[in-house]
Amino acid sequence: xNKFDIQVRxxxxxxxxxxxxxxxxxxxxxxxxKAQELIQxxxxxxxxxxxxxTLINSIGxxxxxxxxxxxxxxxxxxxxxxxxxxxxxxxxMMAIAKYAGIFPDEESxxxxx
Amino acid sequence: xxxxxxxLGDSLQTHKTQSTAExxxxxxxFSLSELEHLGQTLISGHSNFNHSSKTYLRITLGTLQxxxxxxLRYHATGQNLDVVAATPDETFAPILVExxxxxxxxxxxxxxxxxxxxxxxQFFARSTxxxxxxxxxxxxxxxxxxEFLGMIGLGKFLARDTLEAWEMELLTTLAHQISIxxxxxQMVEGIQSEKFRLFMxxxxxxxxxxxxxxxxxxxxxVQQAVSLLDANAGALMxxxxxxxxxxxxYAFPENLLENSTVQDTTNGNGLVISYGEDTPIPQxxxxxxxxxSVVKEGIPGHCLPKFDTLFGGKNLMAVPIPGRDGxxxxxxxxxxxxxxxxxITSFTxxxxxxxxxxxxxxxxxxxxxQLHQEALEARQLQAEMEEARxxxxxxxxxxxxxxxxxxxxxxxxxxxxxxxxxxxxIPLPTGHWGLAIADVSGKGMQAALxxxxxxxxxxxxxxxxxxxxxxxxxxxxxYAEIATMAMILNSLLYASGTEEKYAxxxxxxxxxxxxxxxxxxxxxxxxxxxxxxxxxxxLGEDVGGIPLGMFPNDMVSSIAEYEAEHxxxxxxxxxVYYTDGVTETVNIEDDYYEEDRLVEASKACKDKHAExxxxxxxxxxxxxxxxxxxxxxxxxxxxxxx
Numbered sequence: 001x002n003k004f005d006i007q008v009r010x011x012x013x014x015x016x017x018x019x020x021x022x023x024x025x026x027x028x029x030x031x032x033x034k035a036q037e038l039i040q041x042x043x044x045x046x047x048x049x050x051x052x053x054t055l056i057n058s059i060g061x062x063x064x065x066x067x068x069x070x071x072x073x074x075x076x077x078x079x080x081x082x083x084x085x086x087x088x089x090x091x092x093m094m095a096i097a098k099y100a101g102i103f104p105d106e107e108s109x110x111x112x113x
Numbered sequence: 114x115x116x117x118x119x120x121l122g123d124s125l126q127t128h129k130t131q132s133t134a135e136x137x138x139x140x141x142x143f144s145l146s147e148l149e150h151l152g153q154t155l156i157s158g159h160s161n162f163n164h165s166s167k168t169y170l171r172i173t174l175g176t177l178q179x180x181x182x183x184x185l186r187y188h189a190t191g192q193n194l195d196v197v198a199a200t201p202d203e204t205f206a207p208i209l210v211e212x213x214x215x216x217x218x219x220x221x222x223x224x225x226x227x228x229x230x231x232x233x234x235q236f237f238a239r240s241t242x243x244x245x246x247x248x249x250x251x252x253x254x255x256x257x258x259x260e261f262l263g264m265i266g267l268g269k270f271l272a273r274d275t276l277e278a279w280e281m282e283l284l285t286t287l288a289h290q291i292s293i294x295x296x297x298x299q300m301v302e303g304i305q306s307e308k309f310r311l312f313m314x315x316x317x318x319x320x321x322x323x324x325x326x327x328x329x330x331x332x333x334x335v336q337q338a339v340s341l342l343d344a345n346a347g348a349l350m351x352x353x354x355x356x357x358x359x360x361x362x363y364a365f366p367e368n369l370l371e372n373s374t375v376q377d378t379t380n381g382n383g384l385v386i387s388y389g390e391d392t393p394i395p396q397x398x399x400x401x402x403x404x405x406s407v408v409k410e411g412i413p414g415h416c417l418p419k420f421d422t423l424f425g426g427k428n429l430m431a432v433p434i435p436g437r438d439g440x441x442x443x444x445x446x447x448x449x450x451x452x453x454x455x456x457i458t459s460f461t462x463x464x465x466x467x468x469x470x471x472x473x474x475x476x477x478x479x480x481x482x483q484l485h486q487e488a489l490e491a492r493q494l495q496a497e498m499e500e501a502r503x504x505x506x507x508x509x510x511x512x513x514x515x516x517x518x519x520x521x522x523x524x525x526x527x528x529x530x531x532x533x534x535x536x537x538x539i540p541l542p543t544g545h546w547g548l549a550i551a552d553v554s555g556k557g558m559q560a561a562l563x564x565x566x567x568x569x570x571x572x573x574x575x576x577x578x579x580x581x582x583x584x585x586x587x588x589x590x591x592y593a594e595i596a597t598m599a600m601i602l603n604s605l606l607y608a609s610g611t612e613e614k615y616a617x618x619x620x621x622x623x624x625x626x627x628x629x630x631x632x633x634x635x636x637x638x639x640x641x642x643x644x645x646x647x648x649x650x651x652l653g654e655d656v657g658g659i660p661l662g663m664f665p666n667d668m669v670s671s672i673a674e675y676e677a678e679h680x681x682x683x684x685x686x687x688x689v690y691y692t693d694g695v696t697e698t699v700n701i702e703d704d705y706y707e708e709d710r711l712v713e714a715s716k717a718c719k720d721k722h723a724e725x726x727x728x729x730x731x732x733x734x735x736x737x738x739x740x741x742x743x744x745x746x747x748x749x750x751x752x753x754x755x
Contacts, residue, residue: 025454029455055336057344059453061305086320090316093312094309
């Protein structure tokens with residue numbers, strides 16, 4: 001996967017969005033677009049894999065919150081995986097962890113959807 | 114009560130079949146319930162206005178029975194209005210709002226699109242695409258007190274040309290609710306952003322301070338700063354105080370310098386900016402001036418995109434990175450702060466304070482990493498020194514041989530960093546002896562290896578000379594033989610080192626049968642010959658060649674050829690070979706021991722055995738040294754004719 005890129009893998013029940021690069025407005029908007037598209041298509045179980053995203057700014061965080069809100073409206077579930085220790089602490093501090101699960105890898109994130 | 118999520122067509126159907134009073138009553142009830150819905154939306158925790166703006170628009174249009182409309186949100190930093198919700202759902206470019214237009218918008222609660230105030234005609238001209246697409250009839254500025262927050266644009270009213278008074282009042286209430294929602298969203302976004310920044314600031318300090326590799330610390334410092342400031346680029350330039358230059362150490366993204374048009378020198382990372390007083394550059398780029406000013410004045414600096422030639426036209430903010438001692442370690446630069454929607458905005462005073470605080474932490478982290486690196490290098494150097502010391506000690510003979518009719522004693526004492534002192538006493542198959550003393554320049558492993566090379570070359574040459582029947586050699590032949598050996602050793606050392614790596618060398622060929630000592634000096638301290646009667650002579654003082662390995666052989670021939678000479682020894686004669694660690698020993702008053710003191714001490718002990726002379730001279734030097742520190746090895750080799 002190239003830097004500043006997004007990959008989506010869909011299965012019957014859930015979809016996984018994988019990001020790479022700096023999660024700022026540009027990448028965040030792409031991520032939001034993909035997530036909205038999946039939600040519109042009926043997916044309510046999503047995993048966002050941030051393993052290749054080491055850097056996130058406050059706009060990236062607000063976009064993640066929006067995705068959580070959009071999914072919450074559909075009573076869906078969002079789990080994150082591949083977070084660095086700092087990212088995990090940031091997500092907990094920003095209350096993202098209150099509304100979305102955090103798991104070390106895709107396997108456990110999918111298992112807990 | 115109607116379900117607000119139902120399409121607008123239902124309301125239209127009701128309009129056709131019910132009386133006006135009933136319709137009005139129903140719409141009022143619907144409006145009240147929608148207002149409640151708005152309130153719930155506001156406090157539900159769905160704080161992001163952009164996300165819920167479509168709901169606000171749908172409720173507004175549904176309540177007022179209007180097909181088309183738009184909600185626009187104002188961004189003060191970009192001075193523009195963004196269409197955040199529109200029916201039909203199309204994408205529109207942001208609309209610029211000039212400061213005087215902003216004042217006019219704040220004055221009017223409603224503005225008819227067909228009859229805008231004079232001061233807003235330009236604004237409406239810029240809004241034509243939106244107006245025409247939506248068919249906007251009425252604009253409602255959104256504000257709280259004097260803060261302009263956005264606008265609602267309403268399209269054609271269904272089955273009527275104007276809104277009734279009670280509808281206008283309802284619209285005012287709806288607009289107020291939406292204004293509150295925007296303000297609330299802004300407040301929450303601000304709190305979230307500040308919370309994120311404060312957390313990142315607190316989190317980044319221990320994180321970057323734990324990084325012990327300077328390269329990793331530089332990378333983290335830049336990336337954390339970029340993230341902290343919502344920037345899109347960043348760079349860390351560190352000062353080289355000796356060169357008075359700022360050197361690029363890390364840039365984000367990696368291709369940041371691709372569009373740089375600054376003409377300057379480069380290092381491995383791409384950019385070096387000299388900031389010395391004597392390097393004025395005519396028509397110097399503003400961005401370069403800003404960085405120079407930051408490092409020289411120690412205060413933050415800014416540069417607008419149109420003046421940035423360093424990073425290809427970015428909006429820059431740079432702060433100094435202070436060190437522990439108050440000196441400036443470097444400059445931390447961030448570029449192109451972004452807003453939601455991707456707009457690039459200016460860095461604020463708060464941003465400057467934040468980056469300045471972060472730079473202080475970065476300074477500690479960078480210094481930590483640098484100190485760690487220096488400690489590692491010192492440890493590696495220490496290990497290398499120990500290895501070099503082992504090599505050197507192994508090259509110096511543990512015991513000296515017995516030479517018939519002579520006494521020999523040697524002393525080697527390391528003092529300070531490993532040097533390259535060497536002495537040896539090598540038996541020749543003819544029964545003659547080769548005595549050598551040398552001092553290799555430099556310290557550490559290189560010096561030890563050069564010394565090992567010299568010793569190996571010397572032994573090899575002396576072995577080769579074994580084939581020569583020394584008895585057959587007359588004195589001039591021996592001179593030539595020794596001079597040739599010196600040239601070969603010179604060539605050997607020159608090939609294995611640089612100009613800075615050379616060795617002073619003194620060689621003596623002793624024939625114990627004739628007591629003739631044939632000597633050659635290659636830039637070494639002349640050994641001292643003390644006669645039994647107390648007279649003395651410096652050996653090789655007048656025919657000394659240059660040190661070995663300093664120049665190639667052809668240059669040696671033209672500068673100062675190696676020449677041998679000889680001296681006849683008699684009973685009681687003493688020769689004191691030494692390295693400059695003896696004569697350059699300093700005392701607490703910074704006086705050198707020097708040759709005169711060596712002569713006096715040698716005279717005083719000349720009647721002792723060689724070992725006694727060695728001890729006496731060593732003690733004399735140590736006594737002179739006292740408490741003073743020494744940085745050069747001390748080597749003595751004593752030869753005494755019984």
